[in-house]
Amino acid sequence: MIELRDVTKLYPASSRPALDKVTATVDDGEFVFLIGPSGSGKSTLLRLLLREDRPTGGTISVGGMALAGLPRRKVPKLRQRIGCVFQDFRLLANRSVAGNVAFALEVLGKRPAEIRRDVPELLALVGLEGKAERMPHELSGGEQQRVAIARASVNRPPLLLADEPTGNLDPETSRGIMALLERINRGGTTVVMATHDDTIVDAMRRRVIELHDGTVARDEARAVYGAGR
Amino acid sequence: MRAALLSREVSSGLRRNITMTVAMVLTTAVSLLSVGAGLLIVRTIDDIGALYTDRLEIQVALTQDTSSNDPDCTGPICFRLRNVLESTPGVGEVRFESQQEAYTRFKELFAGQSVADVARPQSLPSTLRVQLTDQAAGPDAVRAAVANQVGVREIIDQRDVVAKLFDFLGGVRNVAFALALVQAVAAVLLISNTVQVSAFTRRTEVGVMRLVGATRWTTQLPFLVEATVAGLIGGALAGVGLLAGKFLVVDDLLGAIAQSNVIPPVQLTDVLLTSALLVPVGGVVAGLTGYVTLRLYVKV
Ligand SMILES: Nc1ncnc2c1ncn2[C@@H]1O[C@H](COP(=O)(O)OP(=O)(O)OP(=O)(O)O)[C@@H](O)[C@H]1O
Ligand SMILES: [Mg+2]
Numbered sequence: 001m002i003e004l005r006d007v008t009k010l011y012p013a014s015s016r017p018a019l020d021k022v023t024a025t026v027d028d029g030e031f032v033f034l035i036g037p038s039g040s041g042k043s044t045l046l047r048l049l050l051r052e053d054r055p056t057g058g059t060i061s062v063g064g065m066a067l068a069g070l071p072r073r074k075v076p077k078l079r080q081r082i083g084c085v086f087q088d089f090r091l092l093a094n095r096s097v098a099g100n101v102a103f104a105l106e107v108l109g110k111r112p113a114e115i116r117r118d119v120p121e122l123l124a125l126v127g128l129e130g131k132a133e134r135m136p137h138e139l140s141g142g143e144q145q146r147v148a149i150a151r152a153s154v155n156r157p158p159l160l161l162a163d164e165p166t167g168n169l170d171p172e173t174s175r176g177i178m179a180l181l182e183r184i185n186r187g188g189t190t191v192v193m194a195t196h197d198d199t200i201v202d203a204m205r206r207r208v209i210e211l212h213d214g215t216v217a218r219d220e221a222r223a224v225y226g227a228g229r
Numbered sequence: 230m231r232a233a234l235l236s237r238e239v240s241s242g243l244r245r246n247i248t249m250t251v252a253m254v255l256t257t258a259v260s261l262l263s264v265g266a267g268l269l270i271v272r273t274i275d276d277i278g279a280l281y282t283d284r285l286e287i288q289v290a291l292t293q294d295t296s297s298n299d300p301d302c303t304g305p306i307c308f309r310l311r312n313v314l315e316s317t318p319g320v321g322e323v324r325f326e327s328q329q330e331a332y333t334r335f336k337e338l339f340a341g342q343s344v345a346d347v348a349r350p351q352s353l354p355s356t357l358r359v360q361l362t363d364q365a366a367g368p369d370a371v372r373a374a375v376a377n378q379v380g381v382r383e384i385i386d387q388r389d390v391v392a393k394l395f396d397f398l399g400g401v402r403n404v405a406f407a408l409a410l411v412q413a414v415a416a417v418l419l420i421s422n423t424v425q426v427s428a429f430t431r432r433t434e435v436g437v438m439r440l441v442g443a444t445r446w447t448t449q450l451p452f453l454v455e456a457t458v459a460g461l462i463g464g465a466l467a468g469v470g471l472l473a474g475k476f477l478v479v480d481d482l483l484g485a486i487a488q489s490n491v492i493p494p495v496q497l498t499d500v501l502l503t504s505a506l507l508v509p510v511g512g513v514v515a516g517l518t519g520y521v522t523l524r525l526y527v528k529v
Contacts (some may be wrong), residue, residue, distance in 0.1 A: 050440070072445070073444075073445070075442075076442040076443060076444050076445070077442065078442070079439065079440060079441065079442035080441070080442030081442075082442075084440050090433055090436060090437065091433075092433055092434060092437065093433075103434070103437065104437060104441045106231065106234045107234070107437070107438045107441065107443040107447055107448075108441060108442065108443055109231065109447070151437070151441070152440075152441075154441055155441065155442065
Protein backbone atom coordinates (compact mmCIF):
# COMPACT_ATOMS: atom_id res chain seq x y z
CA MET A 1 0.00 0.00 0.00
CA ILE A 2 2.80 2.41 0.93
CA GLU A 3 6.43 2.30 -0.12
CA LEU A 4 8.96 4.81 1.15
CA ARG A 5 12.54 4.69 -0.09
CA ASP A 6 15.17 7.02 1.36
CA VAL A 7 12.55 9.70 1.79
CA THR A 8 14.10 12.99 2.87
CA LYS A 9 12.32 16.24 3.57
CA LEU A 10 14.24 19.41 4.19
CA TYR A 11 12.07 22.46 4.82
CA PRO A 12 13.57 25.55 3.20
CA ALA A 13 13.72 27.43 6.49
CA SER A 14 15.55 24.82 8.54
CA SER A 15 19.01 23.29 8.51
CA ARG A 16 18.05 19.88 9.94
CA PRO A 17 15.87 17.65 7.72
CA ALA A 18 12.39 16.87 9.08
CA LEU A 19 12.75 13.43 7.51
CA ASP A 20 16.12 11.85 6.80
CA LYS A 21 16.32 8.82 4.48
CA VAL A 22 13.20 7.11 5.75
CA THR A 23 12.61 3.68 4.21
CA ALA A 24 9.55 1.62 5.07
CA THR A 25 6.85 -0.51 3.50
CA VAL A 26 3.26 -0.86 4.65
CA ASP A 27 1.25 -3.77 3.25
CA ASP A 28 -2.42 -3.74 2.32
CA GLY A 29 -4.64 -4.14 5.34
CA GLU A 30 -1.99 -3.34 7.95
CA PHE A 31 -2.56 -1.18 11.02
CA VAL A 32 0.51 0.90 11.79
CA PHE A 33 1.24 3.31 14.62
CA LEU A 34 3.64 6.12 13.82
CA ILE A 35 5.19 7.34 17.04
CA GLY A 36 8.05 9.53 18.14
CA PRO A 37 8.71 12.69 20.09
CA SER A 38 7.29 16.03 19.06
CA GLY A 39 9.03 17.32 15.95
CA SER A 40 10.28 13.90 14.90
CA GLY A 41 8.53 14.15 11.52
CA LYS A 42 5.29 12.20 11.87
CA SER A 43 2.98 14.85 10.43
CA THR A 44 5.51 15.64 7.74
CA LEU A 45 5.46 12.02 6.62
CA LEU A 46 1.66 11.95 6.44
CA ARG A 47 1.66 15.21 4.45
CA LEU A 48 4.06 13.70 1.93
CA LEU A 49 1.80 10.65 1.54
CA LEU A 50 -1.12 12.98 0.74
CA ARG A 51 1.04 14.92 -1.70
CA GLU A 52 0.36 18.06 0.34
CA ASP A 53 4.08 18.52 0.06
CA ARG A 54 6.90 16.93 -1.93
CA PRO A 55 9.96 15.17 -0.58
CA THR A 56 13.39 16.69 -1.18
CA GLY A 57 14.76 13.23 -1.89
CA GLY A 58 13.73 9.60 -2.20
CA THR A 59 10.63 8.03 -3.70
CA ILE A 60 7.12 7.43 -2.39
CA SER A 61 4.41 5.29 -3.80
CA VAL A 62 0.89 4.99 -2.44
CA GLY A 63 -1.55 2.34 -3.64
CA GLY A 64 0.63 1.72 -6.67
CA MET A 65 0.84 5.42 -7.63
CA ALA A 66 4.38 6.82 -7.76
CA LEU A 67 4.09 10.30 -6.30
CA ALA A 68 7.25 11.75 -7.81
CA GLY A 69 5.99 11.86 -11.37
CA LEU A 70 2.34 12.36 -10.49
CA PRO A 71 0.95 15.28 -12.52
CA ARG A 72 -1.07 17.83 -10.61
CA ARG A 73 -4.34 16.91 -12.25
CA LYS A 74 -3.97 13.34 -10.91
CA VAL A 75 -3.51 14.47 -7.30
CA PRO A 76 -7.30 14.41 -6.63
CA LYS A 77 -7.32 10.78 -7.80
CA LEU A 78 -4.63 10.01 -5.23
CA ARG A 79 -6.51 11.76 -2.47
CA GLN A 80 -9.71 9.92 -3.32
CA ARG A 81 -7.84 6.74 -2.36
CA ILE A 82 -6.78 8.16 1.00
CA GLY A 83 -9.05 9.04 3.89
CA CYS A 84 -7.69 11.51 6.36
CA VAL A 85 -8.54 12.62 9.91
CA PHE A 86 -6.86 15.06 12.23
CA GLN A 87 -6.66 16.01 15.87
CA ASP A 88 -8.83 19.09 15.24
CA PHE A 89 -11.65 17.32 13.31
CA ARG A 90 -11.97 20.14 10.70
CA LEU A 91 -15.75 20.03 10.50
CA LEU A 92 -17.81 22.75 8.84
CA ALA A 93 -19.37 24.58 11.78
CA ASN A 94 -22.37 25.80 9.79
CA ARG A 95 -23.45 22.37 8.58
CA SER A 96 -25.12 19.54 10.39
CA VAL A 97 -23.55 16.13 10.86
CA ALA A 98 -25.30 14.85 7.76
CA GLY A 99 -24.49 18.10 5.96
CA ASN A 100 -20.77 17.69 6.66
CA VAL A 101 -20.73 14.21 5.18
CA ALA A 102 -22.99 15.27 2.30
CA PHE A 103 -20.67 18.18 1.49
CA ALA A 104 -17.79 15.80 0.80
CA LEU A 105 -20.02 13.76 -1.49
CA GLU A 106 -21.32 16.88 -3.23
CA VAL A 107 -17.89 18.26 -4.04
CA LEU A 108 -17.02 14.90 -5.55
CA GLY A 109 -19.94 15.39 -7.93
CA LYS A 110 -22.14 12.62 -6.57
CA ARG A 111 -25.80 12.59 -7.57
CA PRO A 112 -28.41 13.63 -4.97
CA ALA A 113 -29.86 10.11 -4.93
CA GLU A 114 -26.43 8.68 -4.18
CA ILE A 115 -25.90 11.21 -1.45
CA ARG A 116 -29.25 10.40 0.18
CA ARG A 117 -28.27 6.75 0.18
CA ASP A 118 -24.63 7.11 1.29
CA VAL A 119 -24.94 9.60 4.14
CA PRO A 120 -27.01 7.36 6.46
CA GLU A 121 -24.77 4.40 5.63
CA LEU A 122 -21.64 6.35 6.53
CA LEU A 123 -23.19 7.69 9.73
CA ALA A 124 -24.22 4.13 10.69
CA LEU A 125 -20.64 3.01 10.06
CA VAL A 126 -19.35 5.41 12.72
CA GLY A 127 -22.28 4.92 15.10
CA LEU A 128 -23.98 8.31 14.71
CA GLU A 129 -27.34 7.13 13.39
CA GLY A 130 -29.52 9.27 15.63
CA LYS A 131 -27.47 12.46 15.37
CA ALA A 132 -27.65 13.31 11.69
CA GLU A 133 -29.29 16.70 12.20
CA ARG A 134 -27.09 17.87 15.09
CA MET A 135 -24.70 20.71 14.52
CA PRO A 136 -20.98 20.11 15.27
CA HIS A 137 -21.07 22.31 18.38
CA GLU A 138 -23.82 20.10 19.77
CA LEU A 139 -21.53 17.07 19.68
CA SER A 140 -18.84 15.75 22.03
CA GLY A 141 -15.26 15.62 20.79
CA GLY A 142 -15.50 11.90 20.19
CA GLU A 143 -18.68 12.33 18.17
CA GLN A 144 -17.07 15.09 16.12
CA GLN A 145 -14.16 12.81 15.34
CA ARG A 146 -16.65 10.15 14.26
CA VAL A 147 -18.18 12.62 11.82
CA ALA A 148 -14.69 13.33 10.49
CA ILE A 149 -14.08 9.60 10.05
CA ALA A 150 -17.42 9.20 8.26
CA ARG A 151 -16.44 12.04 5.97
CA ALA A 152 -13.01 10.53 5.36
CA SER A 153 -14.76 7.34 4.26
CA VAL A 154 -16.92 8.83 1.49
CA ASN A 155 -14.64 7.39 -1.20
CA ARG A 156 -14.36 4.03 0.62
CA PRO A 157 -10.61 4.61 0.53
CA PRO A 158 -8.23 1.66 0.88
CA LEU A 159 -5.96 3.79 3.08
CA LEU A 160 -6.81 5.85 6.15
CA LEU A 161 -4.29 8.31 7.57
CA ALA A 162 -4.91 9.66 11.07
CA ASP A 163 -2.77 12.37 12.62
CA GLU A 164 -3.26 12.17 16.40
CA PRO A 165 -7.00 11.49 16.05
CA THR A 166 -7.35 11.03 19.82
CA GLY A 167 -5.14 13.97 20.74
CA ASN A 168 -8.07 16.05 21.96
CA LEU A 169 -10.07 13.23 23.54
CA ASP A 170 -10.21 11.70 26.99
CA PRO A 171 -9.07 8.06 27.41
CA GLU A 172 -12.58 6.61 27.44
CA THR A 173 -13.61 8.41 24.24
CA SER A 174 -10.26 7.58 22.67
CA ARG A 175 -10.94 3.88 23.20
CA GLY A 176 -14.20 4.27 21.32
CA ILE A 177 -12.45 5.92 18.39
CA MET A 178 -9.77 3.22 18.39
CA ALA A 179 -12.48 0.54 18.34
CA LEU A 180 -13.95 2.26 15.30
CA LEU A 181 -10.60 2.50 13.53
CA GLU A 182 -9.94 -1.14 14.29
CA ARG A 183 -13.30 -2.09 12.82
CA ILE A 184 -12.53 -0.07 9.68
CA ASN A 185 -9.15 -1.83 9.50
CA ARG A 186 -10.82 -5.23 9.81
CA GLY A 187 -12.90 -4.25 6.81
CA GLY A 188 -9.68 -4.23 4.78
CA THR A 189 -8.65 -0.59 5.06
CA THR A 190 -4.98 0.07 5.73
CA VAL A 191 -4.62 2.45 8.69
CA VAL A 192 -1.61 4.60 9.53
CA MET A 193 -2.02 6.55 12.74
CA ALA A 194 0.41 9.05 14.21
CA THR A 195 0.03 9.26 17.98
CA HIS A 196 1.59 10.17 21.31
CA ASP A 197 -0.80 7.97 23.26
CA ASP A 198 1.22 5.14 24.82
CA THR A 199 -1.83 3.54 26.49
CA ILE A 200 -3.50 3.04 23.14
CA VAL A 201 -0.36 1.72 21.48
CA ASP A 202 0.33 -0.64 24.35
CA ALA A 203 -3.27 -1.89 24.38
CA MET A 204 -3.53 -2.51 20.65
CA ARG A 205 -0.25 -4.31 20.08
CA ARG A 206 0.11 -3.42 16.43
CA ARG A 207 3.08 -2.59 14.25
CA VAL A 208 4.98 0.47 15.49
CA ILE A 209 7.24 2.71 13.41
CA GLU A 210 9.12 5.07 15.67
CA LEU A 211 10.73 8.19 14.28
CA HIS A 212 13.56 10.09 15.93
CA ASP A 213 14.84 13.32 14.45
CA GLY A 214 13.44 12.28 11.10
CA THR A 215 14.96 8.80 10.99
CA VAL A 216 13.34 5.42 11.66
CA ALA A 217 14.50 4.43 15.13
CA ARG A 218 12.37 1.31 15.38
CA ASP A 219 10.03 -0.68 13.15
CA GLU A 220 8.52 -3.56 15.05
CA ALA A 221 5.43 -5.78 14.69
CA ARG A 222 2.95 -6.20 17.59
CA ALA A 223 4.97 -3.72 19.61
CA VAL A 224 4.47 -1.45 22.61
CA TYR A 225 5.08 2.29 22.87
CA GLY A 226 8.56 1.82 24.30
CA ALA A 227 10.58 1.43 27.45
CA GLY A 228 11.49 5.10 27.41
CA ARG A 229 8.03 6.07 28.56
CA MET B 230 -19.66 20.26 -9.91
CA ARG B 231 -23.39 20.39 -9.50
CA ALA B 232 -25.16 23.66 -10.17
CA ALA B 233 -27.04 23.64 -6.87
CA LEU B 234 -23.85 23.29 -4.84
CA LEU B 235 -22.10 25.92 -6.93
CA SER B 236 -24.83 28.52 -6.58
CA ARG B 237 -25.09 27.85 -2.85
CA GLU B 238 -21.34 28.21 -2.35
CA VAL B 239 -21.21 31.37 -4.46
CA SER B 240 -24.12 33.11 -2.80
CA SER B 241 -22.92 32.21 0.68
CA GLY B 242 -19.44 33.41 -0.26
CA LEU B 243 -20.72 36.73 -1.56
CA ARG B 244 -22.91 37.24 1.50
CA ARG B 245 -20.29 36.22 4.02
CA ASN B 246 -17.93 38.94 2.79
CA ILE B 247 -20.67 41.41 2.07
CA THR B 248 -18.61 44.53 2.82
CA MET B 249 -15.73 43.30 0.69
CA THR B 250 -18.13 42.29 -2.04
CA VAL B 251 -19.71 45.73 -2.08
CA ALA B 252 -16.30 47.40 -2.15
CA MET B 253 -15.22 45.15 -5.00
CA VAL B 254 -18.39 45.83 -6.99
CA LEU B 255 -18.17 49.60 -6.47
CA THR B 256 -14.49 49.88 -7.32
CA THR B 257 -15.02 47.78 -10.41
CA ALA B 258 -17.99 49.95 -11.35
CA VAL B 259 -16.08 53.22 -10.90
CA SER B 260 -13.06 52.08 -12.86
CA LEU B 261 -15.18 50.68 -15.67
CA LEU B 262 -17.14 53.92 -15.68
CA SER B 263 -13.89 55.81 -16.16
CA VAL B 264 -12.87 53.49 -18.96
CA GLY B 265 -16.26 53.87 -20.61
CA ALA B 266 -16.24 57.64 -20.25
CA GLY B 267 -12.70 57.69 -21.61
CA LEU B 268 -13.78 55.72 -24.66
CA LEU B 269 -16.68 58.09 -25.27
CA ILE B 270 -14.43 61.12 -24.87
CA VAL B 271 -12.06 59.68 -27.45
CA ARG B 272 -14.98 59.03 -29.74
CA THR B 273 -16.29 62.57 -29.32
CA ILE B 274 -12.89 64.12 -29.87
CA ASP B 275 -12.51 62.14 -33.07
CA ASP B 276 -15.95 63.36 -34.14
CA ILE B 277 -14.98 66.94 -33.38
CA GLY B 278 -11.92 66.47 -35.53
CA ALA B 279 -13.99 65.18 -38.43
CA LEU B 280 -16.56 67.94 -37.95
CA TYR B 281 -13.98 70.69 -38.16
CA THR B 282 -11.56 69.51 -40.81
CA ASP B 283 -14.37 69.75 -43.36
CA ARG B 284 -15.00 73.36 -42.48
CA LEU B 285 -11.42 74.52 -42.24
CA GLU B 286 -10.04 76.83 -44.87
CA ILE B 287 -6.72 78.23 -45.87
CA GLN B 288 -6.66 81.97 -45.83
CA VAL B 289 -4.39 83.77 -48.23
CA ALA B 290 -4.14 87.29 -46.83
CA LEU B 291 -3.24 89.97 -49.35
CA THR B 292 -0.80 92.81 -48.86
CA GLN B 293 -1.97 96.22 -47.67
CA ASP B 294 -1.68 97.77 -51.15
CA THR B 295 -3.65 95.14 -52.94
CA SER B 296 -6.22 95.04 -50.17
CA SER B 297 -6.93 98.75 -50.34
CA ASN B 298 -6.73 99.24 -54.10
CA ASP B 299 -8.72 96.24 -55.24
CA PRO B 300 -12.00 95.88 -53.30
CA ASP B 301 -13.54 93.24 -55.62
CA CYS B 302 -10.52 91.19 -56.81
CA THR B 303 -10.63 92.34 -60.40
CA GLY B 304 -7.15 93.90 -60.39
CA PRO B 305 -4.34 91.92 -62.07
CA ILE B 306 -2.60 90.78 -58.89
CA CYS B 307 -5.62 89.45 -57.04
CA PHE B 308 -7.22 88.07 -60.18
CA ARG B 309 -4.07 86.15 -61.06
CA LEU B 310 -3.72 84.75 -57.54
CA ARG B 311 -7.32 83.67 -57.61
CA ASN B 312 -6.81 81.88 -60.93
CA VAL B 313 -3.66 80.19 -59.70
CA LEU B 314 -5.45 79.00 -56.58
CA GLU B 315 -8.47 77.76 -58.46
CA SER B 316 -6.30 75.70 -60.78
CA THR B 317 -4.29 74.21 -57.93
CA PRO B 318 -5.10 70.52 -57.41
CA GLY B 319 -6.96 69.74 -54.20
CA VAL B 320 -8.62 73.12 -54.09
CA GLY B 321 -12.36 73.53 -54.21
CA GLU B 322 -14.04 76.89 -54.00
CA VAL B 323 -12.05 80.09 -53.64
CA ARG B 324 -13.91 83.00 -52.09
CA PHE B 325 -12.77 86.59 -51.92
CA GLU B 326 -13.33 88.58 -48.75
CA SER B 327 -12.78 92.27 -49.15
CA GLN B 328 -11.56 94.67 -46.48
CA GLN B 329 -15.12 95.87 -45.98
CA GLU B 330 -16.46 92.33 -45.52
CA ALA B 331 -13.61 91.51 -43.17
CA TYR B 332 -14.47 94.60 -41.20
CA THR B 333 -18.15 93.64 -40.93
CA ARG B 334 -17.21 90.15 -39.75
CA PHE B 335 -14.73 91.58 -37.31
CA LYS B 336 -17.39 93.90 -35.83
CA GLU B 337 -19.73 90.96 -35.43
CA LEU B 338 -17.09 88.79 -33.85
CA PHE B 339 -16.03 91.38 -31.30
CA ALA B 340 -19.38 93.11 -30.87
CA GLY B 341 -19.52 95.17 -27.69
CA GLN B 342 -15.77 95.02 -27.12
CA SER B 343 -13.53 98.01 -27.46
CA VAL B 344 -11.41 96.56 -30.28
CA ALA B 345 -14.52 96.68 -32.46
CA ASP B 346 -14.61 100.45 -32.14
CA VAL B 347 -10.91 100.91 -32.71
CA ALA B 348 -10.70 98.78 -35.84
CA ARG B 349 -10.93 100.38 -39.24
CA PRO B 350 -11.51 98.64 -42.55
CA GLN B 351 -8.13 99.78 -43.86
CA SER B 352 -6.27 97.97 -41.10
CA LEU B 353 -7.66 94.59 -42.08
CA PRO B 354 -6.36 92.61 -45.07
CA SER B 355 -8.61 91.27 -47.73
CA THR B 356 -8.29 87.53 -48.11
CA LEU B 357 -8.77 84.75 -50.57
CA ARG B 358 -10.47 81.95 -48.61
CA VAL B 359 -9.60 78.61 -50.03
CA GLN B 360 -11.73 75.53 -49.42
CA LEU B 361 -10.00 72.23 -49.91
CA THR B 362 -11.29 69.12 -51.59
CA ASP B 363 -8.13 67.22 -50.67
CA GLN B 364 -7.50 67.74 -46.96
CA ALA B 365 -4.20 65.87 -47.02
CA ALA B 366 -2.28 67.28 -49.96
CA GLY B 367 -4.21 70.52 -50.41
CA PRO B 368 -2.46 72.73 -47.84
CA ASP B 369 1.01 72.11 -49.25
CA ALA B 370 -0.19 72.56 -52.82
CA VAL B 371 -1.67 75.94 -51.90
CA ARG B 372 1.51 77.05 -50.20
CA ALA B 373 3.64 75.96 -53.14
CA ALA B 374 1.36 77.82 -55.56
CA VAL B 375 1.15 81.22 -53.93
CA ALA B 376 3.85 81.52 -51.28
CA ASN B 377 6.09 84.55 -51.90
CA GLN B 378 3.98 85.66 -54.85
CA VAL B 379 3.35 89.31 -55.44
CA GLY B 380 0.40 90.56 -53.41
CA VAL B 381 0.50 87.76 -50.80
CA ARG B 382 1.13 88.88 -47.27
CA GLU B 383 0.54 85.72 -45.32
CA ILE B 384 -0.88 82.22 -45.65
CA ILE B 385 -2.89 81.13 -42.64
CA ASP B 386 -3.86 77.49 -42.33
CA GLN B 387 -6.74 77.25 -39.85
CA ARG B 388 -5.65 73.71 -39.25
CA ASP B 389 -2.54 75.01 -37.47
CA VAL B 390 -4.71 76.98 -35.09
CA VAL B 391 -7.09 74.11 -34.48
CA ALA B 392 -4.19 71.67 -34.10
CA LYS B 393 -3.39 73.33 -30.79
CA LEU B 394 -6.95 72.76 -29.63
CA PHE B 395 -6.72 69.14 -30.67
CA ASP B 396 -3.43 68.78 -28.85
CA PHE B 397 -5.19 70.02 -25.76
CA LEU B 398 -8.13 67.70 -26.22
CA GLY B 399 -5.69 64.85 -26.80
CA GLY B 400 -4.09 65.71 -23.48
CA VAL B 401 -7.47 65.64 -21.77
CA ARG B 402 -8.09 62.26 -23.34
CA ASN B 403 -4.74 60.91 -22.14
CA VAL B 404 -5.35 62.13 -18.62
CA ALA B 405 -8.79 60.51 -18.65
CA PHE B 406 -7.19 57.27 -19.74
CA ALA B 407 -4.40 57.43 -17.19
CA LEU B 408 -6.98 57.92 -14.44
CA ALA B 409 -9.02 55.03 -15.77
CA LEU B 410 -5.90 52.89 -15.78
CA VAL B 411 -5.07 53.73 -12.17
CA GLN B 412 -8.67 52.91 -11.26
CA ALA B 413 -8.44 49.64 -13.10
CA VAL B 414 -5.27 48.67 -11.24
CA ALA B 415 -6.99 49.48 -7.94
CA ALA B 416 -9.98 47.40 -8.96
CA VAL B 417 -7.83 44.44 -9.97
CA LEU B 418 -5.91 44.57 -6.69
CA LEU B 419 -9.13 44.78 -4.72
CA ILE B 420 -10.63 41.84 -6.58
CA SER B 421 -7.47 39.86 -5.95
CA ASN B 422 -7.57 40.74 -2.27
CA THR B 423 -11.25 39.86 -2.00
CA VAL B 424 -10.62 36.46 -3.55
CA GLN B 425 -7.82 35.86 -1.05
CA VAL B 426 -10.01 36.85 1.88
CA SER B 427 -12.82 34.74 0.52
CA ALA B 428 -10.52 31.75 0.22
CA PHE B 429 -9.29 32.36 3.75
CA THR B 430 -12.75 32.55 5.29
CA ARG B 431 -13.58 29.30 3.54
CA ARG B 432 -10.31 27.53 4.27
CA THR B 433 -12.07 24.70 6.08
CA GLU B 434 -14.33 24.02 3.11
CA VAL B 435 -11.38 24.26 0.74
CA GLY B 436 -9.37 21.95 3.00
CA VAL B 437 -12.16 19.38 3.00
CA MET B 438 -12.48 19.59 -0.77
CA ARG B 439 -8.77 19.04 -1.20
CA LEU B 440 -8.64 16.15 1.23
CA VAL B 441 -11.51 14.16 -0.21
CA GLY B 442 -10.03 14.64 -3.68
CA ALA B 443 -12.34 17.16 -5.29
CA THR B 444 -10.86 18.40 -8.54
CA ARG B 445 -8.98 21.66 -8.62
CA TRP B 446 -11.71 22.97 -10.87
CA THR B 447 -14.41 22.18 -8.30
CA THR B 448 -12.40 23.87 -5.59
CA GLN B 449 -11.71 27.00 -7.60
CA LEU B 450 -14.95 27.47 -9.45
CA PRO B 451 -16.94 29.07 -6.59
CA PHE B 452 -14.27 31.74 -6.18
CA LEU B 453 -14.06 32.41 -9.90
CA VAL B 454 -17.82 32.63 -10.23
CA GLU B 455 -17.94 34.94 -7.22
CA ALA B 456 -15.39 37.31 -8.74
CA THR B 457 -17.05 37.12 -12.13
CA VAL B 458 -20.50 37.85 -10.72
CA ALA B 459 -19.12 40.85 -8.85
CA GLY B 460 -17.39 42.00 -12.05
CA LEU B 461 -20.59 41.65 -14.06
CA ILE B 462 -22.57 43.62 -11.48
CA GLY B 463 -19.82 46.26 -11.45
CA GLY B 464 -19.94 46.43 -15.24
CA ALA B 465 -23.72 46.74 -15.24
CA LEU B 466 -23.55 49.56 -12.67
CA ALA B 467 -20.92 51.32 -14.76
CA GLY B 468 -23.16 50.97 -17.82
CA VAL B 469 -26.11 52.43 -15.96
CA GLY B 470 -23.81 55.21 -14.74
CA LEU B 471 -22.76 56.06 -18.28
CA LEU B 472 -26.36 56.23 -19.47
CA ALA B 473 -27.32 58.36 -16.49
CA GLY B 474 -24.33 60.58 -17.24
CA LYS B 475 -25.50 61.03 -20.80
CA PHE B 476 -29.07 61.92 -19.92
CA LEU B 477 -28.50 63.91 -16.75
CA VAL B 478 -25.20 65.68 -17.41
CA VAL B 479 -24.02 65.66 -21.02
CA ASP B 480 -27.37 66.32 -22.66
CA ASP B 481 -28.11 69.08 -20.19
CA LEU B 482 -24.80 70.88 -20.40
CA LEU B 483 -23.74 70.25 -23.95
CA GLY B 484 -27.13 69.81 -25.60
CA ALA B 485 -27.43 73.42 -26.73
CA ILE B 486 -23.87 73.57 -28.05
CA ALA B 487 -24.33 70.30 -29.86
CA GLN B 488 -27.54 71.59 -31.43
CA SER B 489 -25.72 74.56 -32.93
CA ASN B 490 -23.20 72.08 -34.36
CA VAL B 491 -20.21 73.52 -32.52
CA ILE B 492 -19.43 70.11 -31.13
CA PRO B 493 -20.97 66.83 -32.22
CA PRO B 494 -23.59 65.33 -29.91
CA VAL B 495 -22.71 62.24 -27.84
CA GLN B 496 -24.70 59.57 -29.65
CA LEU B 497 -27.04 57.38 -27.63
CA THR B 498 -26.01 54.34 -29.67
CA ASP B 499 -22.37 54.91 -28.75
CA VAL B 500 -23.28 55.16 -25.08
CA LEU B 501 -25.44 52.05 -25.24
CA LEU B 502 -22.74 50.13 -27.04
CA THR B 503 -20.06 51.18 -24.57
CA SER B 504 -22.33 50.37 -21.61
CA ALA B 505 -23.12 46.96 -23.03
CA LEU B 506 -19.42 46.35 -23.55
CA LEU B 507 -18.53 47.19 -19.94
CA VAL B 508 -20.58 44.28 -18.56
CA PRO B 509 -18.63 41.44 -20.19
CA VAL B 510 -15.38 43.34 -19.73
CA GLY B 511 -16.07 43.57 -15.99
CA GLY B 512 -16.89 39.87 -15.80
CA VAL B 513 -13.90 38.71 -17.79
CA VAL B 514 -11.38 40.96 -16.03
CA ALA B 515 -12.66 39.96 -12.59
CA GLY B 516 -12.73 36.28 -13.52
CA LEU B 517 -9.18 36.37 -14.88
CA THR B 518 -7.98 38.28 -11.83
CA GLY B 519 -9.56 35.65 -9.61
CA TYR B 520 -7.98 32.87 -11.61
CA VAL B 521 -4.50 34.37 -11.47
CA THR B 522 -4.90 35.10 -7.75
CA LEU B 523 -5.86 31.51 -7.00
CA ARG B 524 -2.89 30.28 -9.04
CA LEU B 525 -0.40 32.57 -7.36
CA TYR B 526 -1.50 33.06 -3.79
CA VAL B 527 -4.05 30.52 -2.73
CA LYS B 528 -3.42 26.85 -2.27
CA VAL B 529 -6.64 25.26 -3.33
N1 LIG C 1 5.91 23.96 7.12
C1 LIG C 1 7.07 23.79 7.78
N2 LIG C 1 8.11 24.59 7.52
C2 LIG C 1 9.30 24.43 8.16
N3 LIG C 1 9.52 23.48 9.07
C3 LIG C 1 8.52 22.64 9.38
C4 LIG C 1 7.24 22.75 8.75
N4 LIG C 1 6.45 21.78 9.25
C5 LIG C 1 7.20 21.10 10.14
N5 LIG C 1 8.43 21.61 10.22
C6 LIG C 1 9.53 21.11 11.04
O1 LIG C 1 9.76 19.75 10.71
C7 LIG C 1 9.99 18.98 11.85
C8 LIG C 1 8.99 17.84 11.92
O2 LIG C 1 7.70 18.38 12.16
P1 LIG C 1 6.40 17.49 12.24
O3 LIG C 1 5.23 18.39 12.32
O4 LIG C 1 6.44 16.51 11.14
O5 LIG C 1 6.62 16.74 13.62
P2 LIG C 1 5.62 15.78 14.40
O6 LIG C 1 6.36 14.53 14.59
O7 LIG C 1 4.33 15.71 13.70
O8 LIG C 1 5.48 16.54 15.76
P3 LIG C 1 4.21 16.54 16.74
O9 LIG C 1 4.24 15.27 17.47
O10 LIG C 1 4.47 17.70 17.65
O11 LIG C 1 2.98 16.73 15.91
C9 LIG C 1 9.93 19.93 13.02
O12 LIG C 1 11.24 20.28 13.38
C10 LIG C 1 9.19 21.12 12.51
O13 LIG C 1 9.66 22.29 13.12
MG1 LIG D 1 2.32 16.31 14.15
